[in-house]
Amino acid sequence: RLILMISLCDFFSNLIGTWGFPHDEETCTAQALMIFIFLPAVWLWCTVLSCSMYFHIDHGRVYVSFFQMNIIVWCIVLIFIVISLPNVSDGEFFYGCHKQFLGDQFGALRATDDSDDTLINDYTIGTFVAPCICCIGIMILCVMCLQWITLPRIRQTDPNRVDRIIPLMRYISMFPIGLCIFWLPNMITFLVATHSGGNGGYYHR
Numbered sequence: 001r002l003i004l005m006i007s008l009c010d011f012f013s014n015l016i017g018t019w020g021f022p023h024d025e026e027t028c029t030a031q032a033l034m035i036f037i038f039l040p041a042v043w044l045w046c047t048v049l050s051c052s053m054y055f056h057i058d059h060g061r062v063y064v065s066f067f068q069m070n071i072i073v074w075c076i077v078l079i080f081i082v083i084s085l086p087n088v089s090d091g092e093f094f095y096g097c098h099k100q101f102l103g104d105q106f107g108a109l110r111a112t113d114d115s116d117d118t119l120i121n122d123y124t125i126g127t128f129v130a131p132c133i134c135c136i137g138i139m140i141l142c143v144m145c146l147q148w149i150t151l152p153r154i155r156q157t158d159p160n161r162v163d164r165i166i167p168l169m170r171y172i173s174m175f176p177i178g179l180c181i182f183w184l185p186n187m188i189t190f191l192v193a194t195h196s197g198g199n200g201g202y203y204h205r
Contacts, residue, residue, distance in 0.1 A: 032096050043135040047139055080131070084127070143176065146169050
């Protein structure tokens with residue numbers, strides 16, 4: 001079921017790319033919201049899967065039900081959206097496209113023409129870049145704990161389990177590797193651009 005959730009979120013996050021550049025404001029807003037809902041959800045579900053596999057291997061059980069996992073993931077995603085609402089209502093930034101660029105850009109969270117890029121850069125780092133990097137870090141931590149703590153212990157206490165655990169460890173290691181390959185360079189580029197005085201690329205103006 002966890003892999004199904006990852007697949008569904010990944011499907012919807014990639015579906016927006018098939019829309020191309022929207023030609024109306026409603027579609028552009030919907031595209032922007034889907035980006036900020038389903039992309040973080042993919043990272044969070046990958047992290048949940050890695051943590052679940054860690055606890056299953058190391059503790060022999062998972063302490064959180066699938067229903068509780070859904071509450072955790074979707075509440076975190078909802079918090080990211082809610083944080084932006086005061087600034088959206090104040091007109092400092094918005095989900096969508098600039099009217100003059102309709103048909104020429106993807107929907108995203110963008111600063112209005114009369115607002116400062118610094119605020120939206122900080123928001124994007126806090127709710128988009130940082131969560132992705134944190135998810136990667138947690139997954140890498142799960143792999144390291146299994147490799148250097150759990151596996152040596154199991155080799156001593158129950159050697160017969162080793163042959164079953166190693167394939168699972170290889171499987172769990174694919175998630176942080178995949179996120180690092182596809183997302184970490186993008187996030188680092190964004191951080192470098194904002195630190196050097198840019199607006200971080202396609203998220204804004």
